[in-house]
Amino acid sequence: MTTDITIGKNIKSYREINGFTQDVVANFLGVKREMISYYENGAREVPLEILLRLCDLYGIDMEDIYEEDLNVVRENVICAFRTDGVESGDLDAISQFKAIVKNYIKINKLISSI
16 A cells, blocks of 8 residues: 555544544645545645644644554544534644643653653
8 A cells, every 4th residue: 555545544534533524624724625635535645744733633643644554543543522513713722732632641651661
């Protein structure tokens, strides 16, 4: 499987696990909905800055984007919110919150390994 297809499948899975539509994610990223579809189908390479923003939005690490085991993809979700009525402005706050949670978990793992 090519890298673009793996990335596409994963960002689609993370989007669906988090309950976001392509339109919502596209608005958050400032791209057209069609681009999200191209990314998810592996038809277009996802730019690094888009990947970084998706990682924050989905509460995952960059290496999670490249995971080939779908079961691991599902386990990587730190937290998911009910997305009924989520507006594009809310996604910035959700993204920042998930980044904080992700970093907190990493710090706790480091501390417990000492």
